[in-house]
Amino acid sequence: MIPQCNKCNKKNAVYHRRYSGEILCKSCFLNSIEKKTLQTISKYSMLRFNQKIAVGVSGGKDSLTLLHILKKISKRNNNEIIAITIDEGIEGYRNESLSLVKNFCNEKEVSLRIFSYKELFGSSMDDAIMERKSNKSSSCSICGTFRRRALDIASQSVNAEVLATAHNLDDYLQTFMINLFSGDVGRIGWMYPQPIEYNNGLKKIKPFVELYESEIVFYAFHSGIEFQIDQCPYMNESIRSEFRLFFNDLEKIHPGIKYNCFNSMNKMSKIVKSTEKIEPVKNTCLNCGETSSNSICSVCTTIQMLDFNKKNFSN
Numbered sequence: 462m463i464p465q466c467n468k469c470n471k472k473n474a475v476y477h478r479r480y481s482g483e484i485l486c487k488s489c490f491l492n493s494i495e496k497k498t499l500q501t502i503s504k505y506s507m508l509r510f511n512q513k514i515a516v517g518v519s520g521g522k523d524s525l526t527l528l529h530i531l532k533k534i535s536k537r538n539n540n541e542i543i544a545i546t547i548d549e550g551i552e553g554y555r556n557e558s559l560s561l562v563k564n565f566c567n568e569k570e571v572s573l574r575i576f577s578y579k580e581l582f583g584s585s586m587d588d589a590i591m592e593r594k595s596n597k598s599s600s601c602s603i604c605g606t607f608r609r610r611a612l613d614i615a616s617q618s619v620n621a622e623v624l625a626t627a628h629n630l631d632d633y634l635q636t637f638m639i640n641l642f643s644g645d646v647g648r649i650g651w652m653y654p655q656p657i658e659y660n661n662g663l664k665k666i667k668p669f670v671e672l673y674e675s676e677i678v679f680y681a682f683h684s685g686i687e688f689q690i691d692q693c694p695y696m697n698e699s700i701r702s703e704f705r706l707f708f709n710d711l712e713k714i715h716p717g718i719k720y721n722c723f724n725s726m727n728k729m730s731k732i733v734k735s736t737e738k739i740e741p742v743k744n745t746c747l748n749c750g751e752t753s754s755n756s757i758c759s760v761c762t763t764i765q766m767l768d769f770n771k772k773n774f775s776n
Contacts, residue, residue, distance in 0.1 A: 468493075476679060480717030487683050494680045498530050498668050505654045507666040508623065513541045515621035517612050518566075518573075520546070520558025522681040522688040523627035525565055527669060529686060531625060532569050545615040547608055548577040550585020551694065558689040565686070576615045578607050582760070584767055590695065592767045600695035603763055610751065610760045616663055623656075628667045630723050631674040635704040637726045642700070650733035652726065659752045673719060 463473045464484050472486035485493065502508050516531055518524040528544055535542050546562050548555055559575065566573040579585045584592065589603050616624040633652065640648045651657070654671075658664045669677065681688055696702060711718050745751065746758035753759075 475683070478676075480712075480720065491680060491683060494672065494676060495530055495533070497672060499534065501654070501671045502666075502668050505656065505666075507625075507656055507668060508538060508540065511539050512622045513543065513620060514623045514625055515543050515545050515612075515616040515619055517615075517624065517626045518544045518546050518562050520561045520689045521627075522678050522686070523629055523669060523674070525561070525686050525688050526677050526681045526684070527625060527627040528565070528569070528571065529684060531668070532571060542571055543619050543621065544571050544573045545612065545619065546573065546575045547611045547615070548575055548579075549604060549608070550578050550587055552587055554691060554694055557691065561687055561689055574615060574619055576611055576618075578611065581611055581614060582607055582764055584764075586695070589767055599699055601699035601701065604695070606759045606763050610758075613659075613661075613663060613751070617661060622662070622664065624663055624665045626665070626667055627669050627677075629669045629672050629674045629677055630719060631705060631708065633667075633670055634708055634719060634722055634726065635701045637722075638704045639700060646733060649726075649730050651730075653730040653734060654727070661752060671723070 466472050466474045466486035466489050467484045468489040469486060472488065474484040475487050476485045476490045477483075478485065483493075508514070514531060514535070516524070516528045518528050528542070531540075532542050534540075544562065544566050546559065548559060563573060577585070579588075586600070586604055586607075589607075590600055593603065612624055612626070633654075637649065637652060640646065640652075654667060656664045656666045708719055708722070744753050744755070746753040746761055747756050748761040749758060751758055751760070
C-alpha cells in the first residue's frame, strides 16, 4: 500500500526524505525545494528587488532547475532573468546540452546568450587538453579557471548585477574536501555562502547551496525538465568524483550527515575568514585588468602556459 503524504495528508507519497523522516507527495516535495531555495536566498541576502540576474546554465539538471525556479520567483521580486551558457568546446558532449538549453529558454521565454572558450581564450577545452604540458594540469582545473572568467565576462556583457550558479550542497562539500586535502586552507575562508561582490560590481550567488544533489534531480524529473544525463568525458581526472562517492556512501548509512558536514564547514569558513582577515578581492591583473587576488590572474597564467606548450609542440 502506497503511504500518504505526511505533510498534506491528502495525496499519495512519492518521496521519502530520510534525513527528516518526511514522506511527501509530488506537490509537497516540489514546494519544499522551492521554499528551501527562497529561504537560502533570504538567509544569505542573495537578492534584492529590481535586479538583473544572469543565470549560468549548462544543460544539466542543477542549472536548468535553478533557471526554472528563479524564473518562477522573479515576478514577485520584479527581477529580470537572462540565461548565459558557456560552450567549452568538448566534441560529442556540449552539442546536446546547447540544444536542451535553447529549447528550455524558448519554452520559458528567457533570453539566452552563448559564449565559448575558443572565442574568449583562444583555446577550446579539447585544444587545452592537447596543449597542456602534463596531467598535473588537470582538465577540471583548466576548465574551472576558464569557466569562472567566462561567466564573469558573460554577466558583465549583459549588464547583470547578479550571477547565479547552481552549485549544490554536494558540490560545496566536495570543494571543501579538495581545498582541505590540497592544503589550500585559505580558500576555505571564501566558501561561506554569503554573496561576494567584486570590484566590477558583480555579485555572485549560489541559491542551491543547501540542497542535496539527489533532491534536485528528483525535482527536475517531476517538473518535466529535460536535462543532459551524459557526464563530462574529462570529469574523472579530478578527485571530486571520489569525494562524491564518499559522501553518498556516508549518507546512505547516516542520513543527514551531509547537512552536518555542511554546517561544520560553514563554521570553519567563518573562523578562517576572521583569523586570516580575508577581504573582498579588489586587485586587478596586470595583464588583462580583470579582478584577481594575485598580480597575474589564473586565467592569464593558464593561457600563457597553453601558448608556451603549443609553440613547443609545433616546433
